[in-house]
Amino acid sequence: MSRSGRPTDDKPLPPLYAMTHGGIESTAADEITRDLGGEVKKTARGLVVFRMEQLTDKVLSLRTTEDVFLMAWGSDSLTYKAEDLDTLRTWTARKPDWEHLFKLHHKIRPKTKGRPTYHIVCQMQGEHGFRRADARTAFTEGLAGKIPNGWHYNNENAWLEIWLTIYSKTAVCGVRLSDRTMRxxxxxxxHVAASLRPTVAAAMVRLAGIGPGMTVLDPFCGAGTILAEALDVAEQRSKAGKVRVVGGDIDPNAVFVTSQNLENVGRADLARWDATALPLETASVDRIVSNPPFGKQLSSIEKIGPLYEAAAEEWDRVLKPGGRAVLLAMEHEGLKRVLQSHRWAQVRQTRIRLLGQPSVLSVWNKPEW
Structure with a gap:
């Protein structure tokens, strides 16, 4: 046996990769490195490739990733031509040790009762010299004879899923370890309208740097996704010092939905309020994490400026000197102008797409004095 507890004749663990919402790759890489102990080897749009010394179900606890896979093969040299189909077919057939990948998958996802089921997924973005249906056919042909006899193909909730993802010049193939609950x-x-993706909310909470004893505020809580992710961090920090999570919304339905979503997560202080007149004491909050309303949610785009100005007045009042805010907004320039008028300093900016629209995730520090 090796020091790690693995038999020395074990085959080496292949790389893993995580799919992320575009724009939060660096935050996901930080979580993989710090919390999982992984070694990040490469990042690309929506993708983080990493290695682990050992494979455990801890990979399923990642909060900022949409899915995690065992890598079968990967390439960043597609030609955009029809000849790429031969490459997809050949690499799928010859490069991976499918038997080894399946055994590793079974370690993390033990087989349930009944006949084993599998599913083949092909995703493709960008213009190529072939259709997605053509890529899926080539992929399926490459997998011929690799799936054990007796396994049943199933489109819904299959036990084992093999994915091919093509994005521009990049193609990556792997065995999915996660399921839909990760994303x-x-x-x-x-849900409420414009409800935030949990993985994006988790990235925002991570960027906030929540520590023991802090008070975290979301003044526009919506469906409570940010609050839920903050409560997850609060639970992790509870032994070192209680974290208080506070949120509210002007919409009574949003407050009700939030209370329902948080029922099995943890306790947050919830209230129906006007975010431009918060019932909170001055300098009582350590972190603000929020996805404020954007123009298309209001009756007119002209209303967003006054809303941001009034909300920022309250943020500046309740946030402690030296506190931090992590905000996600489509109308970033207007938000930036308002926050800079309060002498807040932007320390990070990341462009992402929110509900198909370009948005900016920004991190701000309030001055100490």
């Missing part, structure tokens, strides 16, 4: 979460029972 959708089990707590998300109800």
């Amino acid at each position: 959708h979460r089990t707590y998300k029972l109800d």
Whole structure:
């Protein structure tokens, strides 16, 4: 046996990769490195490739990733031509040790009762000299004879899924270890319009740097996704010092939906309020994490400026000197202008797409004095 507890004749663990929401790759890489102990080898748009010394179900606890895979093969040299189909077919057939990958998958996802089921997924973005249907056919042909006899193909909730993802010049193929609950979460029972993706909310909470004893505020809580992710961090920090999570919304339905979604997550202080007149004491909050309303949610785009100005007055009042805010907004320039008028300093900016629209995730520090 080796020091790690693995038999010395074990085959080496292949790389893993995580799919992320575009724009939060660096935050996901930080989580993989710091919390999982992984070694990040490469990042690309929506993708983080990493290695682990050992494979455990801890990979399923990642909060900022949409899915995690065992890598079968990867390439960043597609030609955009039809000849790429031969490459996809050949690499799928010859490069991976499928038997080894399946055994590793079974370690993390033990087989349930009944006949084993599998599913083949092909995703493609960008212009190529072939259709997605053509890529899927080539991929399926490469997998011929690799799936054990007796396994049943199933489109819904298959035990084992093999994915091919093509984006521009990049193609990556792997065995999915996660399931839909990684990206959708089990707590998300109800939704409101423009509800935030949990993995993006988790990235925002991580960027906030929540520590023991802090008070965290979301003044526009919506369906409570940010609050839920903050409560997850609060639970992790509870032994070192309680974290208080506070949120509210002007919409009574949003407050109700939030209370439902948080029922099995943890306790937050919830209230129906006007975010431009918060019922909170001055300098009582350590972190603000929020996705404020954007123009298309209001009756007119002209209303967003006054809303941001009034909300920023309250943020500046309740946030402690030296405190931090992590904000996600489509109308970033207007938000930036308002916050800079309060002498807040932007320390990070990341462009992402929110509900198909370009948005900016920004991190701000309030001055100490």
